[in-house]
Amino acid sequence: MVYFLLDLAVLGSITAIMLVGLNLQYGVTGLINFTFYTFVAVGAYMTAVTMMGKPAAVYATGPLAEQYILQWSLPWPIALFIGGISAAILGLFVVLVAVRRLRSDYLAIVTVAVGFIVYNVINNAVQLFDGANGLFDIPQIANLATEPYSLYLILVSVILLAVCMWVSHRIYHSPAGRVLRVIREDTIVARTFGKNVQLFQIIVFVISSFMAGISGGLLVFYVGAWSPAAFLPTESFLLIAALIIGGNGNHWGALIGSFVILEGLAELTRLLPNSISASAVGPIRAILIGVGLILFLRFRPQGILPESLLKPYKPRRIPRQAAAVPVPNANVAGNVPNIAGTAAVDPAAEEAQ
Amino acid sequence: MLTALFEGIGFGLVAAAVIALGAVGLSLQLSVTNYINFAYGDLMALGAYFVYAINGGLHVNFFVAGLLGAIATAIVFVLLNIFVLRPFVRSGARVITLLVVTIGISFIVQNLVILIWGTGAYQYSVQVGNAFHIGPFVFTPGDLIIILISGGLLFGLQAFLQYTKLGKALRATSNNPDLAMSSGINTDLVVNITWAISGFFAAIAGVALAIEENNLRPLEGFNELLIIFSAIILGGIGRQTGALLGALVIGIATSIAAMVLPPAYNAVIAFAILILFLLVRPQGIFAGREVAD
Numbered sequence: 001m002v003y004f005l006l007d008l009a010v011l012g013s014i015t016a017i018m019l020v021g022l023n024l025q026y027g028v029t030g031l032i033n034f035t036f037y038t039f040v041a042v043g044a045y046m047t048a049v050t051m052m053g054k055p056a057a058v059y060a061t062g063p064l065a066e067q068y069i070l071q072w073s074l075p076w077p078i079a080l081f082i083g084g085i086s087a088a089i090l091g092l093f094v095v096l097v098a099v100r101r102l103r104s105d106y107l108a109i110v111t112v113a114v115g116f117i118v119y120n121v122i123n124n125a126v127q128l129f130d131g132a133n134g135l136f137d138i139p140q141i142a143n144l145a146t147e148p149y150s151l152y153l154i155l156v157s158v159i160l161l162a163v164c165m166w167v168s169h170r171i172y173h174s175p176a177g178r179v180l181r182v183i184r185e186d187t188i189v190a191r192t193f194g195k196n197v198q199l200f201q202i203i204v205f206v207i208s209s210f211m212a213g214i215s216g217g218l219l220v221f222y223v224g225a226w227s228p229a230a231f232l233p234t235e236s237f238l239l240i241a242a243l244i245i246g247g248n249g250n251h252w253g254a255l256i257g258s259f260v261i262l263e264g265l266a267e268l269t270r271l272l273p274n275s276i277s278a279s280a281v282g283p284i285r286a287i288l289i290g291v292g293l294i295l296f297l298r299f300r301p302q303g304i305l306p307e308s309l310l311k312p313y314k315p316r317r318i319p320r321q322a323a324a325v326p327v328p329n330a331n332v333a334g335n336v337p338n339i340a341g342t343a344a345v346d347p348a349a350e351e352a353q
Numbered sequence: 354m355l356t357a358l359f360e361g362i363g364f365g366l367v368a369a370a371v372i373a374l375g376a377v378g379l380s381l382q383l384s385v386t387n388y389i390n391f392a393y394g395d396l397m398a399l400g401a402y403f404v405y406a407i408n409g410g411l412h413v414n415f416f417v418a419g420l421l422g423a424i425a426t427a428i429v430f431v432l433l434n435i436f437v438l439r440p441f442v443r444s445g446a447r448v449i450t451l452l453v454v455t456i457g458i459s460f461i462v463q464n465l466v467i468l469i470w471g472t473g474a475y476q477y478s479v480q481v482g483n484a485f486h487i488g489p490f491v492f493t494p495g496d497l498i499i500i501l502i503s504g505g506l507l508f509g510l511q512a513f514l515q516y517t518k519l520g521k522a523l524r525a526t527s528n529n530p531d532l533a534m535s536s537g538i539n540t541d542l543v544v545n546i547t548w549a550i551s552g553f554f555a556a557i558a559g560v561a562l563a564i565e566e567n568n569l570r571p572l573e574g575f576n577e578l579l580i581i582f583s584a585i586i587l588g589g590i591g592r593q594t595g596a597l598l599g600a601l602v603i604g605i606a607t608s609i610a611a612m613v614l615p616p617a618y619n620a621v622i623a624f625a626i627l628i629l630f631l632l633v634r635p636q637g638i639f640a641g642r643e644v645a646d
Contacts, residue, residue: 032449034391034456097631105389108452109582110631112391113624116579124617233575237460240453279471283464290461294454298440301450 006154012259013157014218019243019254020164021211026240027249027307028172029204030184031095032108035115036212036239039087041231042118043213044220045129047083048138050074056137066136068129076221083217084210090114091209092202099198115233123228134227138220157218164211168251171207172310180204181249234286238262241293247305256305265289356489361609363490369604370503371561375581376588376596377507378554383590385527385547386442388451392433392459393555394578398571399462400426400556401563402470408477415479423556430552431545433458439544459575466571474568477560499561506557510550511593523547579620580607583627602626 018040025031053073059066074082094114098107123132171177182190183197190197220226242261247253265285296303379393390396404422408415437458441451482494514520525533526543534540562577563569584603588595603623610622 026449030447030449032452097628105448105452106586106631108389108391108449109586110628112579113582113627116576117621117624120617120621124615234460237456241457244453280468283468286464287461287468290457290464293457294437294461297446297450297454297457298444301446 006151008259008263009154010157010222012263013154013161014215014222015239015242015258015262016255017157017161017164017211017215017218018239019246019258020161020168020251021208021215022239022243023249023251023254024168024171024204024208024211027243027254028177028184029180029201031201031205032105033111033205033236034108034240035111035118035233035236037231037233037235038115038118039091039209039212040216040219040235041122041226042090043083043087043216044226044230045083045122045135045216046086046213047076047079047217048135048220048226049129050082051076051079052135052138059137066130066133067127068135069127080214080217080221083220084213087213087216088206088210090118091206091212095202095205099201112233115236119228119231129226132228134225134229135220136225136227138224138226140221140224153218153222156221160214160218164214165251165255167207171204172251176200238289241289243303244293244301245296245303247303247307247309248301249307250303250305250310252309253303253305253307257303260304357612358609359489360491361612362605363492363496364611365601365605365608366490367492367496367499367565367604368608369601370500371558371565372577372581372584372604373507373597373600374503374554374558374561375577376584376600377510377593378551378558379581380585380588380590380593380596381510381554382547382551383585384592385523385544386438388448389455389582390551391452391455391578392462393551394574394576394581395459395462395466396426396430396552396574397555397559397562397577398569398574399429399466399559400552401559401569401573402466402475403556404560405470405475405477405563405569415477419557419560422560423553426556426559427549427552430548430555434545434548439541463571463575470571472571474570475563476568477564479564495564499564502557503561506554507593507597510554514593519543519546576620580623583623586627587630 018036022033022036025033025036049068049070050072051074052071054071055066055068072079094110095107098110122129125131126133129135171180179190179195179200182193182195183200187197190200239262242257243254244257245261246255246257302308375393375397379390382393383389400422403425404418407413407421407425408418411418413421438451438454441454446454479495484491484493512520514524522533522538522543523546525536525538526540526547530540533543558577559574562573566573580603584599585596586599587602588597588599603626606626607619607622611619614622
């Protein structure tokens, strides 16, 4: 049970980082990305190859030979950062191709295309990341003998999640965040107000790609292996479904989405009746998620935690004018605005109570 | 070398015939409803499986089974439009919401197919016949039938759009739905007919693809969809002749590239062409006007 909770905490936090990133793209700015998980994968691969050094002697030659580029052995925080940067660079490339005065649905196609290209190239070009076999035997970031690994990783991933949440919070509540929401609702309005829509879109796409890369690096620390089978198009779809059901546009909704929808559902499918064969569980789960997504979009598009729960504008403490309603039988002094900031109260009315 | 090149072009023509069927069906619906149907590829596969079930299960002649399967797929498309997509359009959903809905449908259909038919590969019980030479090209009778059916259907669709009253109504709705509605065109009906045609073409394209690749897998349509997108964007969205030319370019280019590179890179080539074109000429090769935002 404890191990299950630890597992949930790590995977949930890592997924939450992805969803916070995806929320910045889709929920806040309205940029659609059907291959978010590709950026996660690129982060994972780059983190792995920059920290795992040369392959162990067993895997250096022979049929099990593991081959990959770079083979650096950097400390893990730097490797993680490189993973994030690599995903951000891919994101920059994608968004630069797609936002050149194109229809909004072109971005969707370009993301699908890029996901497909990256998947096929990695799967077939063995020299790059060991092809379909994938990377394995990736060193863990803490000494297992002295520290319970999961706890250390929980700490790292929760802190990084908190940082991402904070970044997302600051972006959302800044004036730039307001521009992003205008872009989501209507790009023409944003353009009319003289905002550089493409620049905003590029910046958001790159920031959230960076988050995807970071989460990929964390994931590779946790599972210790990575291969093309880990980033099929289905994964990106699950992320979108979790975000929409959790609460599109609200980063707390992204949190709900990752812990409840993705992790909770994986556990729930274990409760399916035994009469269903094991091979049918995956498709049934996928169909349920698909139906749930469409029903949510139709009947509760704001998700479980609607965006309106975020209060974008904090009321500023400005001395308020006195009530403008003329009070009968009050003397003139009673209607003078109270400079101290409290509303003027008619003394007569107070006495009457 | 030259013989190999001509063989490559020959394969490319068959591939182009398949892509063109899919591209025209998808592009027609896109031009009328103005959003992309990301479930199209998986629905192609569904149609191909329908035909497989009718042909193999009910022992119906293959061509009749193809027709029945295509009609069944057309009905599925219309039902999807009426019960899933139209309510979203009526409630004024944004395009990107509709895209997510269609990708949700794609996810559901794909997994339904896996649930019913499994992940294994099937083959139709038809003989494609022995290959023979026509000039420098090499074809099987199956290839020729694909090319003929594709050409015939595309020609028929073009004639329908150009000369029938319904076809004109369809083009009018594509051009300006509000104006079409106020001119007395029943746009709901037109949109449903568009979906039906799109479904019909999807099923035929799915069957042709399964014959071309000589096996039928649940993911065949999803992978082909990406190639179809390339053809559509290349030709300019909403242009039937453009989609046809885009299909020719993509089909021949991928077939020739497949002779040099492993076939796994087929779709990669298609996308490399696509991205190159998006960078150089985002409105497509043949589009004259700016695309709307």
